[in-house]
Amino acid sequence: MSTIWKAATGVLVALAVFALLWGYGEMRARADAERMLDARYQQAFFAAVDHVENVEVLLSKALVTTSPKQVAQIFSDLREQAWAAQGYLGQLPLLQGTLMRTSQFLTQVGDFAFSVARKAAEGVPPDTDAQELIRLMKEEAAVLSAALNEVQRESADGRMPWSEIRRRANRTLRSESKELDESHFARLERHFEQIPVIQYDGPFSDHILQRKPKGLVGPEITEAQAEEIALAFAPLEDRNDFAARVVRRVHGEIEAYGVEITPRDGEDPAYVLDVAVKGGHVVWMLDREPAARSVVSLDEAVERAREFLSARGFESMVPTYAAVAGHRAVIPFVPEVGGVRIYPDLVKVTVNLETGKPAGFEALGYLMVHTDRNLPEPRITKEEALERVNPVLRTSGEPRLALIPLETLEEVLTWEVEAFLDGEQFLIYVNAETGDEERILRLVHTEEGAKTL
Amino acid sequence: MAVRRIAFVLSLSILLTLAATVAGLYAPFDTRPPLAEAQNVPVLRWGSRGEAVRTLQWRLQQWGYYTGAIDGVYGAKTYDAVVRFQRQNGVYPVDGVVGAATWRALGLLNAVSGGGQSAPVSAPAASYVSTNDQLELLARVVAAEAEGEPFAGQVGVAAVVLNRVQHPGFPNTLTGVIYQPHAFESVSNGLIWRRTPSEEAIRAAQSALNGWDPTYGSIFFWNPSKPVSSWIWSRPIVVRIGNHVFAR
Numbered sequence: 001m002s003t004i005w006k007a008a009t010g011v012l013v014a015l016a017v018f019a020l021l022w023g024y025g026e027m028r029a030r031a032d033a034e035r036m037l038d039a040r041y042q043q044a045f046f047a048a049v050d051h052v053e054n055v056e057v058l059l060s061k062a063l064v065t066t067s068p069k070q071v072a073q074i075f076s077d078l079r080e081q082a083w084a085a086q087g088y089l090g091q092l093p094l095l096q097g098t099l100m101r102t103s104q105f106l107t108q109v110g111d112f113a114f115s116v117a118r119k120a121a122e123g124v125p126p127d128t129d130a131q132e133l134i135r136l137m138k139e140e141a142a143v144l145s146a147a148l149n150e151v152q153r154e155s156a157d158g159r160m161p162w163s164e165i166r167r168r169a170n171r172t173l174r175s176e177s178k179e180l181d182e183s184h185f186a187r188l189e190r191h192f193e194q195i196p197v198i199q200y201d202g203p204f205s206d207h208i209l210q211r212k213p214k215g216l217v218g219p220e221i222t223e224a225q226a227e228e229i230a231l232a233f234a235p236l237e238d239r240n241d242f243a244a245r246v247v248r249r250v251h252g253e254i255e256a257y258g259v260e261i262t263p264r265d266g267e268d269p270a271y272v273l274d275v276a277v278k279g280g281h282v283v284w285m286l287d288r289e290p291a292a293r294s295v296v297s298l299d300e301a302v303e304r305a306r307e308f309l310s311a312r313g314f315e316s317m318v319p320t321y322a323a324v325a326g327h328r329a330v331i332p333f334v335p336e337v338g339g340v341r342i343y344p345d346l347v348k349v350t351v352n353l354e355t356g357k358p359a360g361f362e363a364l365g366y367l368m369v370h371t372d373r374n375l376p377e378p379r380i381t382k383e384e385a386l387e388r389v390n391p392v393l394r395t396s397g398e399p400r401l402a403l404i405p406l407e408t409l410e411e412v413l414t415w416e417v418e419a420f421l422d423g424e425q426f427l428i429y430v431n432a433e434t435g436d437e438e439r440i441l442r443l444v445h446t447e448e449g450a451k452t453l
Numbered sequence: 454m455a456v457r458r459i460a461f462v463l464s465l466s467i468l469l470t471l472a473a474t475v476a477g478l479y480a481p482f483d484t485r486p487p488l489a490e491a492q493n494v495p496v497l498r499w500g501s502r503g504e505a506v507r508t509l510q511w512r513l514q515q516w517g518y519y520t521g522a523i524d525g526v527y528g529a530k531t532y533d534a535v536v537r538f539q540r541q542n543g544v545y546p547v548d549g550v551v552g553a554a555t556w557r558a559l560g561l562l563n564a565v566s567g568g569g570q571s572a573p574v575s576a577p578a579a580s581y582v583s584t585n586d587q588l589e590l591l592a593r594v595v596a597a598e599a600e601g602e603p604f605a606g607q608v609g610v611a612a613v614v615l616n617r618v619q620h621p622g623f624p625n626t627l628t629g630v631i632y633q634p635h636a637f638e639s640v641s642n643g644l645i646w647r648r649t650p651s652e653e654a655i656r657a658a659q660s661a662l663n664g665w666d667p668t669y670g671s672i673f674f675w676n677p678s679k680p681v682s683s684w685i686w687s688r689p690i691v692v693r694i695g696n697h698v699f700a701r
Contacts, residue, residue, distance in 0.1 A: 095684075104622040272603070325588075364669070
């Protein structure tokens with residue numbers, strides 16, 4: 001009997017020793033990993049502090065400089081530093097959304113700096129509004145810099161307890177506690193939620209972030225009308241086989257009804273689309289039919305897409321460069337008005353290359369900007385536009401007029417010139433009023449279509 | 454005597470079971486199914502040289518693992534960086550050998566594998582990631598975060614990721630957004646690497662990349678039946694699709 005006990009004890013002791021050794025090893029590995037992770041976070045934090053300090057210094061230099069050369073230099077540095085600071089702040093293991101407004105501020109500083117640098121390149125110095133904005137940004141950058149330094153001082157040895165912060169963030173994420181993390185970061189964020197509106201000439205300016213749709217015309221519609229519109233819009237062979245139902249309300253930049261179209265003999269919706277409450281415009285449509293192979297050619301798909309659009313009131317649309325992926329073609333169309341291609345009014349149609357049926361439709365951008373426009377007369381001729389193109393390029397075909405959107409959502413009339421260099425195809429847009437080159441696109445030819453970059 | 458032998462066998466089998474359990478803990482990491490059939494993936498180890506090593510060093514430097522020169526020579530610093538990357542991202546075995554699993558975790562599998570789609574391996578200087586990499590990563594997020602959701606909801610999740618890239622309050626690269634701490638639960642718990650994106654998830658990611666956005670610029674989504682921080686409910690809600698609420 002005692003031998004059994006001895007053996008059992010032996011096994012237990014062996015197990016205990018093994019477990020201890022294993023546990024110790026695991027603990028060491030974990031501590032190692034945590035230290036390594038802490039070091040990475042610490043590095044990101046220090047880098048963020050560094051870049052924020054540089055931002056403040058550059059903004060104060062921007063306030064006092066008078067030389068155009070300095071302006072160009074300072075503002076391109078500023079953009080780089082502000083975006084780097086934003087990037088590093090984004091790497092800190094804080095609770096989701098903790099530093100969103102703070103990051104937004106830094107992006108806006110960088111974006112604003114870019115617009116000033118661009119104007120400086122055109123010989124336009126910062127005006128008084130810009131000066132005002134620089135002063136505001138400098139003050140805010142100082143607040144940010146001071147707050148980050150305080151965070152750093154508070155931890156006795158200069159090292160932030162990132163693992164602890166990370167664990168706390170994890171807990172808050174999962175618990176339903178009403179307490180918001182009362183750290184320095186949260187205080188900082190509240191400060192940046194209250195700074196004045198930042199308006200300037202760039203894509204992240206507050207007035208662009210809060211834009212309103214221009215393309216919604218007509219009275220508000222009811223749910224029943226939305227269902228009717230959806231049934232008429234979707235490419236159904238026999239609409240009596242299908243039923244449409246409003247399944248949700250959408251409160252986006254556009255108020256809309258979410259409609260599902262389901263076959264009468266099935267459960268899964270064949271098409272899902274959003275119909276705008278005002279005017280009953282279809283905002284987008286998606287289908288769920290997979291495509292396993294390509295039967296229909298790209299040319300035929302473009303033709304089907306064009307028919308689909310014109311049957312739904314989109315007249316005189318011209319296809320631009322299509323892209324194919326997963327046996328589906330995505331074909332962007334733009335309206336051509338009086339010989340001018342209106343690129344801001346782009347709508348997209350997806351065609352399933354196995355069935356040849358239109359499978360998707362997208363017009364959110366169109367509905368946001370479409371309006372009756374008064375297009376200016378070009379001041380530059382076709383021939384003058386061609387002269388403005390870099391002579392290393394070999395142009396092809398006739399330039400044509402195109403209205404294009406800039407990053408600032410401003411629209412400019414341009415000459416679109418097709419050109420080649422070393423077998424690569426480019427589209428060059430020359431401003432039809434000033435003759436400046438506004439934009440360059442490069443076409444990338446994939447196996448089954450072209451795509452612009 | 455027989456008793457002792459039984460005890461010995463018993464203890465041996467317990468130890469073996471334990472060892473197997475421990476080994477089993479790590480095994481699931483290795484069973485990541487490949488998205489694309491890996492063909493001719495270059496295997497790099499200490500002493501390797503060439504363009505693939507440069508690509509590796511460049512990506513490791515981008516993600517902060519590597520501080521040495523991008524010289525195309527796999528030396529001590531590269532080895533350290535690879536091992537750290539493998540350990541932190543659960544690529545087993547942690548051996549400093551860069552094979553298909555490590556390339557995949559680096560998001561470069563398609564870029565370096567020969568044959569099939571010929572995505573260009575970009576020069577270290579350009580911060581350019583081929584569309585294939587973007588699609589694969591985005592499809593993985595969709596698969597891990599929105600499996601079983603309606604198709605529009607899957608497109609919505611992909612759109613949120615892309616909206617964040619465009620949004621001034623978030624990092625301005627796709628990897629920056631996806632790997633931002635606490636941004637996506639599936640990245641924190643590793644689910645993103647364990648699920649193979651279905652055809653539907655890939656199509657959803659593709660639709661979002663092509664500009665479809667059922668969420669109208671939303672930058673948050675969450676499942677209201679799971680506990681989430683109360684702060685997130687203060688965001689203006691745009692739409693609810695399936696089990697997800699989308700908000701700006």
